[in-house]
Amino acid sequence: MLSLPVIVGFGGFNAAGRSSGHHAYRRMVLESLSAEERRETLVGLAVMMGLVRCEGDRYLDADDRAYDAQAVEQQFGPTVMEGTLIRRIDPSFFDVDAVHWQKNASLRGEGATSLSFELSHRDLPEPVPSDWQLEDIDERRVRVTLSGEVQVKWDSYRDLPVKSAGQLPKGFDPGALYNSRFHPRALQLTVAGASDAIQSVGIPWGDIAAAVRPDQISVYASNVMSQMDDAGFGGLLQSRLKGHRVSTKQCPLGLNSMPADFVNAYIIGSVGQTGAIAGACASFLYNLRAAVEDIGAGRCRVAVVGNAEAPITPEIIDGYATMGALAAEEKLKKLDNADETDPRRSSRPFGENCGFTIAESSQYVVLMDDALALELGADVHGAVNDVFINADGFKKSISAPGPGNYITMAKAVASARAILGDESVRERSLVQAHGSSTPQNRVTESEIFHRVAEVFGITEWPVTAVKAFVGHSLSAASGEQLINTLGIFRHGWVPGVKTIDRVADDVFAERLHIPLQDLDRREKPVDVAFLNSKGFGGNNATASVLSPSVVDGMLRKRYGDSAFESYRQRRQNTRDRALEYDQRALRGQFDTLYHFGESMIDERLIEFDSGEMRLPGMTQSIDLNLPNRYSDMTGQS
Structure with a gap:
């Protein structure tokens, strides 16, 4: 029998908050939640953002004023709303109106006059140019005289055309959750996000590890842009130009395999299979496919899959903006025909748009084979039926879309049809669109959906796009799609594309339902979701994800009523423990897993x-x- 890869845990952090417990999802459908769920979501975010701290049943602000949960919602709810999702880039990253640059300049003497200036001895270039004449002023300083010109660089500050991004909730610092000294931000996100996912399982990791052979645990994770802040490759590449020294950590910690390596080395202590697969913006699905294939083939029984990306740096934004790929402020003003634009609406999938909005995020899931899940009483949140990956063939532009996505999308729907039948695909499926918010994407991706829907007889296909809320986190983007889908399975609300006023005229929408407000599917639950991703270079991937109710039916059929009922009893204990972690995290007690140098294996004892x-x-x-x-x-x- 082929093992079914079931999702038993999920977590991470993005602009909507904490992923485990469906809290980031709930932030996106906040308007549709019950009063109690809305309050819990807002209060949890208020704690996470440092607006209040929890002590027992009380919440205290910075001045030790006490609040109950209802008062926290009333007092801090607006601040939480403003400090989450896409918004203007916070000055803690950099000042978007005055980003540091260096301007080249040439200095020369006036007329025929030689140019003269003073320097510290230690600031002299090596070697000293042949046309420089040096005269010692004292032991520390020297006068330089030259007859030509000298090239210098001035500190300069310029306006960045891109003003918004999908940032972690304001005030939340992932590096404060553990001893993160010298760690690039993406690796801080890795530790926080993977730890959140693993604890969300509700089964102690030691129990999971003891139930399988050591080489039956796999970790697949990566990022696209590596670590480009000062603690990673960014500092490494800039050090000589800035006159600084390279540190011992910048090179190794900059590698794009670190989101997997950190999980193995500091969180779960795994000696099993590992991989860091990069496929541009489809990277999460590339890693997910490796896990699905290995679990299905019996090569592993447990897999941790994820991505962590921290691309909110002037250099990365400058790179994508120069390509014309990002939503610049002036472009948004022209779209709105206004002197001002709302940075919170910069990402507009399938509407009148002008580019994507970059974002930071860390998203991880924990998979098991179905037999192990039953044995341990794991809570199943869904299952990954299949992941298809296809390239575009010959290309003219490396960033342009191509035919590969037709293949992945059609095969994913066909695969789901083979398991569930025509009715489920036609009536109880939805699409998590790549929805990058570029004019080209809205046309090409919607045409793919339209043509696939036409072939498979789908007439009102719900299409949502989480990038409208959290932006485009590059490698982690499909992780956000997957975890958002788990929220839809649990709560029944399909997030609407709330940043657009209407679907653009050139979108192929005849057979699609792109809701502008949350779509209620509680009376007609979704059986299967298709996660679609398109990446530069022709990296196309589509996954089909089965709902927990569908998976329960499959498990009951495979193992029988008696075994399934016994599993349900064990599962309740797991749910109780997962809820205990969730309640602690809502109070700011994340209990982040980070084992530096602990329980190391003595190779002599092997x-x-x-x-x-x-x-x-x-x-x-x-x-x-x-x-x-x-x-x-x-x-x-």
Whole structure:
């Protein structure tokens, strides 16, 4: 039997807040929640943002004034709303109206006069130019005289045309959750996000690890832009130009494999399979496919999958803006025919738009094979049926869309139809669109959806796009799509594309339903969702994700009523423990997992023979009795 990869945990952080417990999803559908759910979401964000702290049943502000939950919502709710989702880039990153640059200049003497200036001895260039004449002033300073000209660089400050981004909730610092000294921001997000996902499972990680062989745990994670802030590759590449020294950490911590390596080395202590697959903006789905394939084939039984991206730097924004890919303020003003524009509406999927909005995010999920999930009583939030990846063939522009997405989308729908039948696909499916908010994307992606819907007989296909709320987090974007989908499965509300007034005229919307307000699917639950991603270079990927109710039916059929009912009883304990973590996190107690230098394996104590290997501290052994996969070619059984 092929193992089914089921989702047993999920977490992370983005502009909408904490992903576990569906809280980031709930921020996006806040208007549709019950009064109690709305209050819990806003109060949790107020704690996360440092507006209040929780002590017992009371909430205290910076002046130790006490509030109950209702008072927190009334007093701080507007601040929470303003400090989440896409918004103007916070000065804690940089001043978008005065970004530091360097301007080149040439200095020369007036007329035929030589140019003379004073320098510290230690500031002299190496070697000293041949046309410089030096005269010592004292032990520390020297006078330089030259007859030509000298090139200098002035500090300069310019206006950045892009003013908005999807930032973590204002006041929330992922690096404050653990000892994050010298860690680039993307790796701080990695630790916080992966820890949140693992604790959301509701089963202690030690129990999970003890239930499988050490090499049956996999981690697949990466990012696209590496770590480009000062603590990573950004500082590494700028150090010589700025006259600074490279640190010992900037090069290794800058690698785009670190979002996987940090999970292995500091969070779960895994010695199993690992991978860091990058496929531009489809990277999450690339990593998810590796996990799905390995679980299905029995190569692993547990997989942690995710991405962490922190691209809100002037250099990265400048790069994408120069391509014309980002929503610049002046372009938005022209769209709105106004002197001012709302930065919160800069991302406008399928509406009149002008570019995407860059964002930071960390999104991780925990997968298990179905047999292990039943054995441990894991709570199943959904299952990944399949992930399809196809390229575009020959291209003229590396950033332009192509035919590969037709293949991935059609195969994903066909795969779901094979499992669920025509009715579920036609009546109870939805699409999580890439929805990047570019004029080209709204036309090309909607045409793909329209043509696929036409072929499979779909007439009112719900299409949502989470980038309207949180922006485009590059490698982590499809992680946000997946976790948002789990929220739809749980609560029944499909987030509307609330940043547009209407669907653009050139969108192929005849067979699509792109809601502008939250769509209520509680009476007609969604069975399957299709996550679509398009990346530069022809990196197309589409995944089909099955709802927990569908998965429950599949598990009952595979294992029988008795085994399934026994599993349901064990599952309730897991849900109780997951809820305990969720309630602690709502009070600001994230209990972030970070094990630096703890429980390290002494290689001298590794024991093995030709049949198995035992590692100190690991409950089970690693099997060395490997089968001959080519027995028909070798004659060896």
